[in-house]
Amino acid sequence: MNSQAVYRTDAGDWKIEKQTEGLYRVTSAAGSARRSAGYIEQVGSVWVALAGNRLDHCVEVGQSITFDRAAALLLKHEAA
Incomplete structure (x- = not known):
């Protein structure tokens, strides 16, 4: 169950990989x-939005009612 998409931003392209139902990895x-x-x-x-390399060590950096906004929050934290 590993589907992928590319999320394009001004800071570059990010790959979104579905890990399980309701969980996505951003690289x-x-x-x-x-x-x-x-x-x-x-x-x-x-x-x-959870920042970090390992899910069990991630830190919450924001919440949203839309996936796109959660991705933007995560990538904004990554850029900081």
């Missing part, structure tokens, strides 16, 4: 040295 789409921005997890009707 840079370019180059062989991909860096991980973190994860986006659906909790009820809310999308939670």
